[in-house]
Amino acid sequence: MPTSAFEPPYYAVVFTSSRTDHDPEGYDRTAARLSALVRDIPGFLGEDFARSPGGLAISVAYFRDLAGIEEWRRHPEHLEAKRRGRERWYERYAIHIARVEHSHAYKRE
Amino acid sequence: MPTSAFEPPYYAVVFTSSRTDHDPEGYDRTAARLSALVRDIPGFLGEDFARSPGGLAISVAYFRDLAGIEEWRRHPEHLEAKRRGRERWYERYAIHIARVEHSHAYKRE
Numbered sequence: 001m002p003t004s005a006f007e008p009p010y011y012a013v014v015f016t017s018s019r020t021d022h023d024p025e026g027y028d029r030t031a032a033r034l035s036a037l038v039r040d041i042p043g044f045l046g047e048d049f050a051r052s053p054g055g056l057a058i059s060v061a062y063f064r065d066l067a068g069i070e071e072w073r074r075h076p077e078h079l080e081a082k083r084r085g086r087e088r089w090y091e092r093y094a095i096h097i098a099r100v101e102h103s104h105a106y107k108r109e
Numbered sequence: 110m111p112t113s114a115f116e117p118p119y120y121a122v123v124f125t126s127s128r129t130d131h132d133p134e135g136y137d138r139t140a141a142r143l144s145a146l147v148r149d150i151p152g153f154l155g156e157d158f159a160r161s162p163g164g165l166a167i168s169v170a171y172f173r174d175l176a177g178i179e180e181w182r183r184h185p186e187h188l189e190a191k192r193r194g195r196e197r198w199y200e201r202y203a204i205h206i207a208r209v210e211h212s213h214a215y216k217r218e
Binding site: 001002003004005011012014016017018020028048049050051052053055056057058060062074086089091092093094095096097098099100101102103104105107 | 110111112113120123125126127129134150157158159160161162164165166167169171176186195199200201202203204205207208210211212213214215216217
């Protein structure tokens, strides 16, 4: 179920990635841990995640402001996970930090 | 393979959706058609797509400016697809239109 739209302005951190086939258990464990930790960051609004089997993964984390993103960026466990990500888990990735100006949500009746 | 980062500023249109089980062939045909059409929009930079089996789909389309997004938003085939999307294909969706301020890409050596 997608996260709803929020009241702009807010920020979206779009992370797109392709994985190696190394250490999937370590990746899954770390991803679950980070997903729990980010909820404690002030201004964290929610996140969406999708992964095509054997293909691209996209995560989008929503924050009220850049201060929350910066706090998350410097979180020690997050920094360590990023280091391991480059070392083992990711073939490629891209990150886009963006200020949401318009949003809209639809839900079937 | 994820789309690379681009030189900011640019725009990201994040579309997250959950599907109904109606008319998957019509959905796939329309998605392929739109994916071809959007390439002709001036300022279109690229797109990323992922879908978890039976779950959330996320597409992110990147544009150089809001003018391209507006042109795409008003494209007749896109408008018609959105109408059918609400009528048949989507259980819920959310759209976030955001100005990218920072970006970064990594590729394994």
